[in-house]
Amino acid sequence: MMSDFANSGDVKYHLGTTFTKHYPDGRTLTSTVLANPSHLETIDPVVLGRARAEQHLIGDGKGEKVVPILIHGDAAFAGQGVVYESMQMAHLINYKVGGTIHVIVNNQIGFTTTPNKSRSGTYCTDLARSIDAPIFHVNADSMDDVAKVFRIAAEYRQKYHNDVVIDLIGYRKHGHNELDQPSFTQPLMYKRVAQMKPVADKYEAQLVSEGVLSEQDAKAMKDKIKVELERAYEASKNHKFKIEEWKSEEWEGIKDVSKFGKDTGLPIASIKALGEKIAVLPDDWTFHPTVKRIFETRRKSFVEGKGIDWGTAEALAFASLIQEGFHVRISG
Numbered sequence: 001m002m003s004d005f006a007n008s009g010d011v012k013y014h015l016g017t018t019f020t021k022h023y024p025d026g027r028t029l030t031s032t033v034l035a036n037p038s039h040l041e042t043i044d045p046v047v048l049g050r051a052r053a054e055q056h057l058i059g060d061g062k063g064e065k066v067v068p069i070l071i072h073g074d075a076a077f078a079g080q081g082v083v084y085e086s087m088q089m090a091h092l093i094n095y096k097v098g099g100t101i102h103v104i105v106n107n108q109i110g111f112t113t114t115p116n117k118s119r120s121g122t123y124c125t126d127l128a129r130s131i132d133a134p135i136f137h138v139n140a141d142s143m144d145d146v147a148k149v150f151r152i153a154a155e156y157r158q159k160y161h162n163d164v165v166i167d168l169i170g171y172r173k174h175g176h177n178e179l180d181q182p183s184f185t186q187p188l189m190y191k192r193v194a195q196m197k198p199v200a201d202k203y204e205a206q207l208v209s210e211g212v213l214s215e216q217d218a219k220a221m222k223d224k225i226k227v228e229l230e231r232a233y234e235a236s237k238n239h240k241f242k243i244e245e246w247k248s249e250e251w252e253g254i255k256d257v258s259k260f261g262k263d264t265g266l267p268i269a270s271i272k273a274l275g276e277k278i279a280v281l282p283d284d285w286t287f288h289p290t291v292k293r294i295f296e297t298r299r300k301s302f303v304e305g306k307g308i309d310w311g312t313a314e315a316l317a318f319a320s321l322i323q324e325g326f327h328v329r330i331s332g
Contacts, residue, residue, distance in 0.1 A: 014038075041076050044086040049331070051097045056327060063098015063161060067154075071103045074124040074167075075110025083127070090131050090163050094329070099157040102128070102165040106140075107172035112185045125167050133163040140170030141196075143203045171196065266320055268305075274319045275302030275312075 016035035022028050034050060036043040051068040060066055077083055087102075089095040104125060110118050121127075125135045134156060138149045146168065153164045171193050175181045183190040207213040213221075266274075279299035281287055298315075301307040308316075318328045 041072065041080045041082045044070055044082055048086055048089075048095070048097055048100065051100075052095065053329075055097065056329075060098075063096070064158060066097075067099075067101065067157065068097055069101045069103065071105060073110065074104055074106035074108065074115075075113065075118050077102075077104050078119040078121065078124040078127065079110075084130075087128065087131060087133075087163065090133075095331075096161075098161040100163045101153055101157055102133075102163065104165065104167050106167055106169045108169065109172065109182060109186055109189070111176065112180060112182065114186065114189075123167065125165050128163065128165045131163060133165050135165045135167060137167040137169060140168045141199050141202060143199070143206075170199075173198075270320075271316060272302055274316055274323065275299070278312075278315045278319050 014036050016033045018030065018032045020028055020030040032050075034043055034047055036046075047068050047070060051063070051066050054066045055061070055063050058065065072083065087100075090097075090100065106124060108115065115124070119126075123135070123137070125137075128135055134153075136149045136153060138145050140146060149166055153166055156162070156164050171189075172182065173193060173196075182193075204213070204218050208215055208218060276299070279295055279302060281292065281295050297307075298312050301309070301312060318330075321328050
């Protein structure tokens with residue numbers, strides 16, 4: 001539980017969250033971060049599946065209203081199979097989501113490894129070339145260029161409904177909190193990193209020099225943000241979470257169907273009626289003899305009430321859900 005944590009850290013974001021922003025013109029934008037049990041890329045297909053389901057449920061056939069965004073690490077994008085496994089399904093009719101925006105937070109050393117020791121390609125983004133996704137390499141220290149690239153990527157995705165990749169090339173100032181010290185493995189690089197001016201300070205100086213902000217305006221903005229962050233941090237110490245806000249019911253809890261107020265079984269008459277429909281092939285098509293034999297065996301099992309195999313039982317389950325108005329999408 002949240003109360004088990006003695007101090008703040010980088011773990012609690014795994015729980016996910018949802019926030020809806022309301023604009024003055026009446027528009028709303030809901031952002032959802034899915035609960036991710038891992039630092040790794042296992043969440044990728046879950047995000048895409050969630051996006052696909054929401055698109056289906058709201059009738060967003062082109063994927064213009066629901067947009068999946070995946071944030072990767074550079075080493076993870078190049079090295080973890082689930083990234084490509086998810087990406088290579090981008091154009092499949094039953095899996096496409098109208099394009100995914102991939103943002104690679106590229107700190108150039110992965111966890112502790114330099115690019116030439118962690119991948120064969122020149123860029124961590126090379127695998128995206130397999131689906132002809134445009135790739136933007138941008139200097140993370142140049143805020144104006146970053147904003148421009150993100151805008152172009154979003155416009156491209158909405159217009160062409162294709163994946164797009166942003167390679168946000170920066171650096172990691174400090175090691176990971178698991179006692180990793182990057183100066184041990186990349187001493188030359190981290191001599192340079194130690195001399196780097198933080199991007200916020202760099203952009204502030206740029207805006208002041210261009211006359212966009214005064215130094216007083218910049219200070220006021222930073223003070224306002226710091227006050228809000230401190231307020232939220234203090235409030236988090238006393239906030240009480242309900243366990244169901246982050247913890248799913250255990251499997252044992254759903255074995256007793258009566259807890260949900262409904263018997264999931266079906267009357268024999270309904271099963272036979274559904275069985276007749278799923279065991280009959282169309283007359284105007286020609287089928288392989290083995291397929292015909294499978295369906296004849298299936299129909300016989302319904303007539304005699306015995307010999308129903310796993311495949312037939314699954315087909316019955318899907319049929320009963322469809323009959324009750326539920327959408328069924330099979331993914332293996």
